Amino acid sequence: MTLFIYNTLSKEKEEFQSIEPHKVRMYLCGPTVYDLLHIGNFRGVIFFNLVRNWLERNGYDVRFVLNFTDIDDKIITRAQEEGISTEALTKRYIAAYLEDVQCLHITPHELNPKCTDHIQDMITFITQLIDKKSAYVSEGSVFFDISRFSDYGKLSGKKLEDLIAGHRVDPDPTKKNPLDFVLWKPSKEGEPYWDSPWGKGRPGWHIECSAMNHCIHGDQIDIHGGGIDLIFPHHENEIAQSESLTGKSFSRYWMHNNFIRFGNDKMSKSLGNVIKARDYMTQFHPEILKFLMLSVHYRSELSIDNKQTHQAIGRLSRIYHALKTAQELSQDTQATPLPFIETLNTAEQRISDALNDDFNTPVVFAAFFDVIREFNQLCNQLKKKDPSLKSAAYALSTFIETKGALFSLFQENSDSFLKALDMILVKEKNIDIRHVEALIQQRNDARKNKDFSLSDSIRDKLTDMSILIQDTPNGTVWEMDKYSDSVD
């Protein structure tokens, strides 16, 4: 296996090599738990789940750590607004996060540490930075002295002069340099605090990830992930802290997922245009969210709106329809037609190559569709009882389930998932199911009487309601039209 990963540090795809053979230490910057998470927060969770699954499939023992930031200004503000303790607030939202993640059915993380469980580690870390003259104390605060870290800016590609020239740097008189960032800040009256050598206070934002990584993973990790917006300053600062402390390079690969957009805007809490993950998964389905997230390369922006969602529903419907058919016919008769075996092998290779090329998931799905198309062809060509069709069906369903597991996709029961998709659209279009069934009954009565003009007019009525009906040997079945592009 030769996996190439785009490394933000080098701005190039690099061959992946773990620090220790067969072991991967990865860390993903997790959420600040002061509110329900929006779907953007889950892009990383969903994508890095694939990264870990793929590494594991290739024989690595992966330790995936995702943290909770459970102390910061927003948390304090929110807790004060609600008149509760920060612990009560963060406990609530950590629980909510865990519930949301459970809905996704992804591979569990090895560890979800909380910052507040590592305050002592942070204090130790900061103390050592002060000892090394990489940090200094100023009026109860501790700042990192970026002049002591010559590599500052190497991740984000920023030059110090440019940063200083920027309009947005806040000139704090207690800092030596406007770019120095806080490691420890004194607490104000009524705020939560921890005792430290510098007085009562709390850690700055960036130190938590450095300290937790150091404590859990050690001096060096293989993969550090996060949203693209964390490159600067958060990850830049993590590098400065960690590398100043250890003198070793901190993370070998820095991977950053791009944003979710809503329409033309970045989806962000500060813009207030977020879709809560929970709401989305309730209104639609976790499977749709995962599929949509992975339909676009992780380093590209992804727009999630109603139109995109419905396109994903259509694509998923195609996959699950094929899967359902395959599962119904499936029988391992050892008679899989040779061309189909070759198609599966080609697709397998294509998927593997695509994943090894910096996780090119759109190509992966293209390979799925290639296989499905060929299976559907076989369904058209062969009789249902044909052992070679049954065997192809077995091969296809196994293929989809096994490969899908990498993405934590296609593991749903095909029949009930397709019904769930129908129900999404039924609700959306306000369809009365009893009315639909009555119409179908009327149509079938008309057909029995060979009154085809009546039966056709009823069909048209159903079509107008976005309902597709199929006359099968077992009677008439209906489903919602999942391909209709008319939804906005």
Next chain:
RNA sequence: GGCGGUAUGGCCAAGUGGUAAGGCAGAGGUUUGCAAAACCUUUAUCCCCAGUUCGAAUCUGGGUGCCGCCUCCA
């Protein structure tokens, strides 16, 4: 103001030097009482200009549009 990303068919989206994956939508066909699903056929020269090259969507330079970072943010 500084830095960076991106621009591919009606829509979404791969492709980073050799003549454009995949999905949806459109058109025609097979099938059907009629349909649907499925299948088949069909639909792009890749923002503009200049350059490098035997050859560029793919490299270089310039321009334009959109987006992001520089402040909390996945």
